[in-house]
Amino acid sequence: MELLSVSNLSQHFGAVPALVDVTFAMEPGEVLGVVGQRGAGKSTLFKLLSGVYVPSSGDITFAGQRMVFNTVSQAQQSGIMAVQQQPQLVDSMNVLHNVFLGREIRSRGGLKRLPQEAQMLQATRELLTTFDMSPDLAEERIANLSDEQRQIVALARALCHPCRLLLLDNALAALNFARQQLLLKRIKELAAQQVAVILSSDDLKHIFAVTDRILVLYQGRQIALRRTTETTPREIVELIVGSNRQERVTPMIWAFENYYQAQQQAEQLRRAQLELQQSLEEKDSLNRQLIERLGNQVEALDRLNLALQEAGRHAMDEREAERKALARELHDQVIQDLLSYAYQVEEAESNVAEESQHLELVQIRNGIRQVVGNLRQVCSDLRPPTIDNHGLSAAIRSLSNQWSKQNGIPVDLLIDPALGRLPEPIELSVFRIIQEGLRNVQKHAIATRVTLTLQRTSTASLIVRLVDNGHGMAEPMDLVVLAEQKHFGLVGISERVSLLDGSLQMTSRPNGGLELEIEIPSPYPSIHN
Numbered sequence: 001m002e003l004l005s006v007s008n009l010s011q012h013f014g015a016v017p018a019l020v021d022v023t024f025a026m027e028p029g030e031v032l033g034v035v036g037q038r039g040a041g042k043s044t045l046f047k048l049l050s051g052v053y054v055p056s057s058g059d060i061t062f063a064g065q066r067m068v069f070n071t072v073s074q075a076q077q078s079g080i081m082a083v084q085q086q087p088q089l090v091d092s093m094n095v096l097h098n099v100f101l102g103r104e105i106r107s108r109g110g111l112k113r114l115p116q117e118a119q120m121l122q123a124t125r126e127l128l129t130t131f132d133m134s135p136d137l138a139e140e141r142i143a144n145l146s147d148e149q150r151q152i153v154a155l156a157r158a159l160c161h162p163c164r165l166l167l168l169d170n171a172l173a174a175l176n177f178a179r180q181q182l183l184l185k186r187i188k189e190l191a192a193q194q195v196a197v198i199l200s201s202d203d204l205k206h207i208f209a210v211t212d213r214i215l216v217l218y219q220g221r222q223i224a225l226r227r228t229t230e231t232t233p234r235e236i237v238e239l240i241v242g243s244n245r246q247e248r249v250t251p252m253i254w255a256f257e258n259y260y261q262a263q264q265q266a267e268q269l270r271r272a273q274l275e276l277q278q279s280l281e282e283k284d285s286l287n288r289q290l291i292e293r294l295g296n297q298v299e300a301l302d303r304l305n306l307a308l309q310e311a312g313r314h315a316m317d318e319r320e321a322e323r324k325a326l327a328r329e330l331h332d333q334v335i336q337d338l339l340s341y342a343y344q345v346e347e348a349e350s351n352v353a354e355e356s357q358h359l360e361l362v363q364i365r366n367g368i369r370q371v372v373g374n375l376r377q378v379c380s381d382l383r384p385p386t387i388d389n390h391g392l393s394a395a396i397r398s399l400s401n402q403w404s405k406q407n408g409i410p411v412d413l414l415i416d417p418a419l420g421r422l423p424e425p426i427e428l429s430v431f432r433i434i435q436e437g438l439r440n441v442q443k444h445a446i447a448t449r450v451t452l453t454l455q456r457t458s459t460a461s462l463i464v465r466l467v468d469n470g471h472g473m474a475e476p477m478d479l480v481v482l483a484e485q486k487h488f489g490l491v492g493i494s495e496r497v498s499l500l501d502g503s504l505q506m507t508s509r510p511n512g513g514l515e516l517e518i519e520i521p522s523p524y525p526s527i528h529n
Contacts, residue, residue, distance in 0.1 A: 001027065001028070002025045002026065002027060002061075002064075003026055003027055003028045003030075003062070003063060003164060003165065003196050004025065004026040004049075004060075004061070004062055004165060004196060005024075005025040005026075005059075005060075005061040005062075006022060006023060006024050006025070006049075006058070006059070006060055006061075007023050007058055007059045007061070008021045008022075008023055008057065008058040008059070009021070009022045009023070009045070009048060009055055009057075009058035009059070009060065010022070010055065010056050010057045010058050011041075011044050011048055011053055011055055011056050012056045017220050018041055018044045018220055019041040019044045019045055019048070019217075019220050020220050020221050021058070021221070021222065022041075022045060022058070022215075022217075022221075022222045023222065024215060024222070024225055026165075026196050026198075027196070028164070028194040028195070028196055029191045029192070029193070029194040029195065029196060030191070030196050030197075030212050030213070031187060031191050031196070031197045031198075031199060031210050031211045031212050032196075032197070032198045032199070032211060032212065032213050032214075032215060033199050033200070033201070033207035033210075033211035033213070033214040033215065033228070034046075034198060034199070034200040034214075034215045034217065035200065035201070035204070035207060035214060035215070035216055035217070035236060035240055036216060036217035036218060036240055037218070037240055037241070039219070039220075040217040040218055040219060040220065040240075041217045041219075041220040041221075042169065042170075042200045042217060043084075043085055043169055043170075043200075044220075045217070046082060046084065046167050046169040046198070046200070047084070048060070049069075049075070049080065049082070049165075049167055049198070050069070050072060050075050050080060050082035050084075050167055051069035051070065051071050051072040051073070051074050051075035051076075051080075052072060052082075052084075054068065054069070054070055055068075062078055062079075062080070062165070063078070063079070063164070073102070076103075076163075078164075079162075079163050079164035079165060080163065080164070080165045080167065081158040081159075081161075081163040081165070081166050081167070082158065082166075082167035082168075082169070083151075083154045083155055083157075083158050083166075083167065083168050083169065083171045084154075084169050085169045085170045085171075085173075087150050087151060087153065087154035089142045089150060089153060089154065090142060091141070091142045091143040092141070092142075092143065093141070093142060094138070094139050094140060094141050094142070095124060095128075095137055095138050095139065095140055095142065095145075095153050095156075096117075096120060096121055096124045096138045096139060098142055098153055098157065099120070099123075099124050099127070099138075099153060099156045099157045099160050100115075100120045100123075100124070100157075100160060101157075103160070103161060104116075104120065105119050105120050105123075121138055121139075123160060124138040124156065124160070125138050127155075127156035127159060127160060128152065128156065130182070130186070131152050131155065131156075131179055131182055131183070132178065132179060132182060133149070133152055137149065147174050148174050148175055148176065148179070150174075151171060151174040151175060152175075152179070154171070155171060155183070159186075163195060164195060164196065165195070165196045165197075165198070166187075166190060166195055166196070166197045166198070167197075167198050168183075168187075168197065168198070168199045168200070169200050170200050170201060170202065171183070171199075172184075172201050172203070172206055173201070173202065180206070184206060184209055184210050187199065187210050188210055191210075197210075199211065204233045204236060204237070207228075207236075208228060208233065211228045212227070212228055213225060213226065213227050213228060214226050214227075214228055214231065214236060216236065216239040216240060218239065218240070218242050219242075223239055223242075224239045234423060330375055330378065334375060335372055335375050338368050338371060338372050338375070339368075339372060341368055342365050342368040342369055342372070345361050345364055345365040345368065346365055348361055349361045349362060349365070384398070384399070384431060386398045387427055387428065387431055391421050391427065392419065392421070392422060392427040392430060392431060392454075393415050393419055393454070395427075395431055396413070396415065396431065396434060396452070396454065397413060397415070399431070399434065399435060399438070400413050400438070400452060403438050403442070407442050409441070409442075409447060409448060409449065409450055410448075410449050410450070411438075411450045411451075411452055412449070412450070412451040412452070413452050414451070414452070414453040414454070414455075415453075415454045416454060416455045416456050418456055419454055419455075419456050419462075420456070422462070426462075426500070426520070429496050429499075429500055430454075430462065430464060430520065432492075432496060433464060433493050433496050433497065433518060434452065434464065434466065436490075436492050436493050436496075437466040437493060437516055438450070438452075438466075440490055440493075441466075441468045441470065444470075445468045445470030445471065445513070445514060446470045446471055447468035447469050447470035447513065448469060449468070449469050450466070450467065450468045450469075451465075451466075451467040451468075452465070452466050452467075453465040453466075453467075457519075459522070460522035461519055461520060461521050461522055462519070462520045462522075463517065463518070463519055464516075464517070464518040464519075464520070465515065465516070465517050465518075466515070466516045467509070467513060467514075467515045467516075468513045468514055469509075469511075469512055469513040470512065470513050470514065471512060471513075472508035472509060472512055472513050472514050473506070473508055473514055490506070490516075493516070493518070497518055497520070500520050500521075501520075501521055502518055502519055502520040502521065503518070503519045504516070504517075504518050505517045505518075
């Protein structure tokens with residue numbers, strides 16, 4: 001049975017359309033994610049459903065009845081509670097009276113139904129404790145609270161009474177990482193109790209963690225409604241930005257993933273800093289200043305590391321783009337011109353009577369074709385055409401066969417049949433890693449056989465294992481020493497693995513030879529916990 005049905009819902013402010021013809025339906029216990037860039041209409045949709053705005057056109061049907069909410073209280077009476085992006089609280093009142101404002105628990109019977117202060121205080125303290133807040137905060141004035149504490153009060157206000165539909169407009173943004181996880185857990189609990197939830201968030205980790213479907217808005221219009229289990233973050237990002245161009249989608253995917261990791265790191269640092277501050281509370285002010293400086297230095301170092309990683313990713317993408325452009329220019333211009341000259345020489349051969357001139361033209365034509373062959377090999381090294389047309393598995397097979405023929409070293413190739421296609425940057429990086437690894441074997445290993453394995457794990461990580469039977473290397477292996485010994489291939493592999501947030505192990509085998517094992521985590525976040 002449908003709990004909520006929205007049909008052609010629109011909102012105009014004068015001649016400016018903020019939301020146009022949004023249509024969807026929800027069942028009890030369903031969690032719907034709403035995503036889009038700023039200005040896409042997300043907050044407008046939440047305000048229409050919660051009674052802040054009256055729709056310009058369209059219908060809202062809730063629990064089988066067509067509704068027109070003229071006020072927030074009308075929506076609340078129907079069982080719809082909302083937490084807006086900017087909580088509306090009364091600064092002069094304390095937390096307790098904000099949580100129960102207008103919906104106080106009162107005594108039964110009699111003409112004067114007095115507020116039950118003790119019962120409301122107990123309920124408020126329990127809600128605060130649920131979000132890892134001090135229960136004593138219940139009696140603090142709103143004006144003295146931080147932004148995160150104000151958001152917790154707004155959430156407590158929405159959850160203090162049972163509801164049928166909960167609207168969370170970017171409510172996770174103001175919370176730290178640990179409290180975000182608590183709210184996501186609470187959303188799952190509410191869904192299990194048949195409460196429908198509509199959630200907007202700029203972090204796709206949150207959306208994919210708890211939602212059943214995802215509604216995508218673009219410039220005020222609904223452009224997609226996807227089941228979460230049937231889509232990917234890359235597809236959702238392409239819909240959000242209105243493009244599938246690599247230079248727009250890849251940085252946004254990277255930003256989503258690294259923002260989530262940065263939140264985890266920041267939370268760990270914050271907890272460590274708190275423990276240090278608590279242990280030094282009785283010491284002098286100099287120690288407190290040192291702790292504050294330490295925290296600032298750690299945060300600055302974290303920002304620097306993220307910036308360096310982002311710069312490295314962009315540099316790697318730009319190098320691949322330059323290689324692709326150069327390969328296309330060589331193929332479309334230089335090679336085609338040389339082939340044209342070869343055909344002209346071939347035609348000239350038939351018009352030459354003298355044997356010496358004919359032989360000279362044949363030599364010129366063969367020389368041109370040799371140059372064309374060499375240029376085609378250069379194009380293939382710059383940008384392997386197989387990876388664009390057929391994917392990573394086919395490109396690795398082609399690379400290993402060609403390398404084996406050139407160097408006379410057999411390659412035992414083991415590729416997981418379930419490997420499938422990966423995002424283009426991942427496939428290119430893995431190809432370059434294997435290319436560098438084989439080149440390193442050819443230059444330094446003095447090997448007679450190579451084994452190359454590509455395997456997809458049960459956690460969607462990719463394992464790349466390259467083993468040779470050469471003379472191996474001395475342990476422990478130091479990248480600085482490797483660079484000095486001109487093992488630039490291993491150094492380059494290490495840099496690429498680091499930019500992919502992967503891990504690299506180099507092990508000398510007991511019977512001789514070197515084993516490289518690389519694990520690259522899945523490029524997408526998990527869909528459900």
